[in-house]
Amino acid sequence: MVQQINPPTTPTKAATPVIPTVAAEQGLAYFGGAIVPMSEATVSVSTHALNYGTGCFEGIRAYWNADHEQLYVLKLREHFERFAHSQRMLRIEIPESTEDLCAITLEILRRQNFHQDVYIRPLAYKSSRTIKLTLSSLENAVTIFAFPMGNYVDISTGLHVSISSWRRVSGNAIPVRAKTVGAYVNSALAIDEATAAGYDETIFLTESGNVSEGSSCNLFLVRRGQFSTPRTSDDILEGITRNAVIEMAERNLGIQTTERAIDRTELYDADEIFLTGTGVQISPVTHIEGRPIGSGKPGPITMELQRRYLAAARGENPDYAAWCTPVYPARSS
Numbered sequence: 001m002v003q004q005i006n007p008p009t010t011p012t013k014a015a016t017p018v019i020p021t022v023a024a025e026q027g028l029a030y031f032g033g034a035i036v037p038m039s040e041a042t043v044s045v046s047t048h049a050l051n052y053g054t055g056c057f058e059g060i061r062a063y064w065n066a067d068h069e070q071l072y073v074l075k076l077r078e079h080f081e082r083f084a085h086s087q088r089m090l091r092i093e094i095p096e097s098t099e100d101l102c103a104i105t106l107e108i109l110r111r112q113n114f115h116q117d118v119y120i121r122p123l124a125y126k127s128s129r130t131i132k133l134t135l136s137s138l139e140n141a142v143t144i145f146a147f148p149m150g151n152y153v154d155i156s157t158g159l160h161v162s163i164s165s166w167r168r169v170s171g172n173a174i175p176v177r178a179k180t181v182g183a184y185v186n187s188a189l190a191i192d193e194a195t196a197a198g199y200d201e202t203i204f205l206t207e208s209g210n211v212s213e214g215s216s217c218n219l220f221l222v223r224r225g226q227f228s229t230p231r232t233s234d235d236i237l238e239g240i241t242r243n244a245v246i247e248m249a250e251r252n253l254g255i256q257t258t259e260r261a262i263d264r265t266e267l268y269d270a271d272e273i274f275l276t277g278t279g280v281q282i283s284p285v286t287h288i289e290g291r292p293i294g295s296g297k298p299g300p301i302t303m304e305l306q307r308r309y310l311a312a313a314r315g316e317n318p319d320y321a322a323w324c325t326p327v328y329p330a331r332s333s
């Protein structure tokens with residue numbers, strides 16, 4: 001029998017993607033200035049944003065705390081502030097202020113009386129029914145909907161990740177600091193390629209070859225007890241979870257994060273790697289292209305940070321109360 005000399009480049013673990021269920025036919029949405037049944041929140045096929053990707057969006061999580069009988073929205077204001085920046089980039093002007101959108105979100109959650117973890121999707125877009133290519137003199141609209149969602153990926157056993165053959169879209173082509181709808185074709189191509197090859201996630205390089213980010217998440221590497229993460233000029237979306245991790249690592253673990261250019265080969269040499277994002281939360285990466293990272297098991301610093309982050313997100317740590325907006329009135333004890 002011929003012995004195999006080269007190690008396999010495909011992952012050793014079968015990918016188990018968790019597909020979130022969007023209850024598209026159920027629930028409520030903010031649409032046309034009112035909260036309406038989801039079935040009424042529909043657009044024409046000639047809508048500008050559907051034809052050209054001229055919209056921007058957010059992804060927000062709310063965590064259910066059974067002991068508190070409370071649903072906490074994580075970093076509500078930060079998400080709507082980034083949403084406002086994304087809108088400016090696309091010349092989307094809507095009458096609703098950041099405060100209004102926060103209040104509408106809380107109202108949607110309250111009316112649906114969610115008692116589980118929830119994902120919230122605000123979307124602002126060019127709503128004119130026209131094929132004219134422009135950003136100016138068009139109508140704009142905003143919608144918000146929410147649905148129950150647990151973990152988006154397996155956050156306990158460690159992800160098998162590839163390096164994408166697709167480069168991260170350059171900020172000189174599409175503004176990457178804004179969460180623009182059209183730019184997500186880049187992410188969809190990359191994650192589709194990765195999952196078809198059996199990986200859980202993928203890492204983009206920039207056009208100049210620096211490590212950028214995951215398909216919808218930021219990346220940290222741990223080496224000799226220090227954190228590094230790609231700098232904002234390497235075409236990343238400035239993640240709200242990324243900022244939360246930088247804050248928490250310093251406050252609770254005494255670890256400083258360096259934002260810098262990171263080479264691909266540094267990834268192979270890291271002690272630990274983890275991904276951060278509203279969807280992935282804090283997810284350990286154990287293999288890159290079949291190569292084990294560190295011990296090939298979720299790293300201890302990553303898992304400690306994950307534990308603290310999830311406790312804070314669920315409203316269990318008063319030090320991080322400012323991260324959490326309660327949806328329901330406080331229980332009278």
Ligand code: PMP
Binds near residue numbers: 217276277278
């Ligand atoms: N990068 C991209 C491309 C993303 O889509 C996301 C998810 N919003 C992130 C990074 C992480 O951002 P956040 O922590 O704000 O969810």
